[in-house]
Amino acid sequence: MVVTGRLVAVAGAAALLVTLVLPSALGVIALTCAIAAALLIDLGAMGRARDLTLSRQALTVVRLGRTTEVELSAVNTGARTLHGTLWDDWPDSAGAQNRVHRLNLPPGSRAELHTTLTPAYRGDRIAGQITVRLIGPLGLAGRQSRYSVPARVRALPAFRTERLLRSKVGQLRQLDGRNVTNLRGQGTEFDSFREYVAGDDVRAIDWRATARTTDVLVRTWRPERNRHMLMLLDTGRGSAGRIxxxxxxxxxxxxxxxxxxxxxxxxxxxxxxxFDRELRTELRGVGGKAFQLKLMHTLAAITPALVDTDSSALVRAAIQRTTRRSLVVWFTNLDGAAVEENLLPVLPALARRHRVLIVSVTDAEVATAAARRGELDDLYAAVAAESVLAERALVQESLRRSGIRVVTASQEQLPGALADEYLELKQSGTL
Structure with a gap:
């Protein structure tokens, strides 16, 4: 049982009345009995917690940085009015607002209660228990109950560069129109027939087509235009650096x-x-229009692990999952001594089977520090920044000499630079 401020006020008024008007034991007993009777009547007339049914959607999805509402449905299935307060509990990182709701549900009625959420970072937020305090009709006391109504909100990546996707797709379609691959050779898509010449593989002869003509005809095939891509996301401690x-x-x-x-x-x-030291998540076999949304859901809950990435295990996992020659896009960090120790030794094994593209975000503050030399203190920071830039340049040059392409850019420019690199590979036919 819980008591309200109204009961405290009534008790205070009764004490004042006894002191000024009925200063006797009889007066104390009489007013105490009156308050107790009112309290029992209030509790007896109060709605029952078991008559309140709560429900809501199990999963709510929102982009990071945006606001959404979670709707909670409250139904009174009893014969008494349910009056009180409801608290909808969410983690602080969910950014919940308007989580306290007033209840006033007549018998058989239904109410929709809305809690506003603005998640602070990617991933799922699990809702806590719902606390309901039902108060009697006199407002003197009530009972408090808790309800478990499972729900969560999933904050998807913000994907601020989504506006670029349409323009890049337009460039891709123009590119496909200009560069239709018609090279004859081994492929999977039938192209045409041509006359047999010395040196052709006899297995390519089409005997049915030959029977209809006076020449021996062989089948030619159009190489595949659609390729295979594997994106490797390094989730080790290097990915936890602030940018x-x-x-x-x-x-x-x-x-x-x-x-x-x-x-x-x-x-x-x-x-x-x-991947870092183990597989964190994987997305395979999804294509078409469903791919983008599925990719966002897959990446929503990924967070950096404070361990060094096992690059050898990552390469083995990549090779096991890609039996056909593919474009492997490896998102990693090219700064630090760990690159020469862990990354460079394992790349040749991957590059022998696939075309490899290394993608790394650069810290704009490092470049700014390298150029700032106005004061003596700035020189120390500039020397350190120049050292970082020089090491990164050596790593990139080593990778390029090994036939591995590298894309490095600032946080704002990296998505567009990577998309342009992909379009260039498509145009050149080297994918």
């Missing part, structure tokens, strides 16, 4: 969303692995 308002992983996810959407629009088969 602007987010982390390196956030910047990689933004670029991966744009690249994945563009490749899916091109008809490519796109898979994804998120």
């Amino acid at each position: 602007g308002d987010g982390t390196r992983l956030d910047a990689s996810i933004e670029a991966a969303l744009l690249l994945g959407g563009l490749a899916a629009a091109a008809g490519d088969s796109v898979n994804l692995l998120a």
Whole structure:
């Protein structure tokens, strides 16, 4: 049982009345009995907690940085009016507002209660228990109950560069119109017949077509235009570095969303692995219009792990999952000594089987520090920044000499730069 401020006020007024008007034991007993009787009447006439039915949608989806509402349905299935207060409990990171609701449900009525949520970061937020305090008709006391109504809100990546996707898809379609691949050779799509010449594989002879003509005809095949892509997302501690308002992983996810959407629009088969010392998540076998949304759901809950990435295990996982030659896009960090120790030794094994593209976000503050030399203190920061830039340049040059392409750019420019690199590979036919 819970008591309200009204009961406290009534008790205070009764004490004042006894003191001024009925200063006797009889007066104390009489007023105490009156208050107790009113309290019992209030509790007896109060609605019952079991008559309140609560329900809501199990999953609510919202983009990071946007606001959504979670609707809670309250139904009174009893014969008494339910009057009181409801608290909808959410984690602080869900950014819940208007979580306290007043209840006034006549018998058989229904109310829709809305809680506003603005998640602070990606991933799922699980709702807590709902606390309901029902108060009697006199407003003196009530009972408090808790309800478990499972619900969660999923904050998807913001995908601020989504506006670029339409323009990049338009460029892709123009590119396909200008560069229709008609090279004859081994492929999977039938192209045409031609006369047999010495040196042709006799297995390519089409005997039915030959029977209808006076020449021996062989089949030619059009090479595949749609390719295979595997995106590798490094979720080790290097991805936890702060870049602007987010982390390196956030910047990689933004670029991966744009690249994945563009490749899916091109008809490519796109898979994804998120890995550090073990597989964090995987997306395979999804294409078409459903790919973009599925990719966002897959990447929503990915967070950096404070461990060094096992690059050898990541390469083994990639090779096991890609039996056909593919474009492997590896989102990682090219700064630090760990690159030479962990990344560079394992790349040749991957590059022998696939075309590899390394993608890394750069910190704009490092470049700014390298150029700032106005004061003595700035020189120390400039020297350190120049050292970082020089090491990164050496790593990039080593990768390029190994035939591995590299895309590095700031957080804002990385998605567009990566999309342009993909379009260039498509145009050149080197995918």
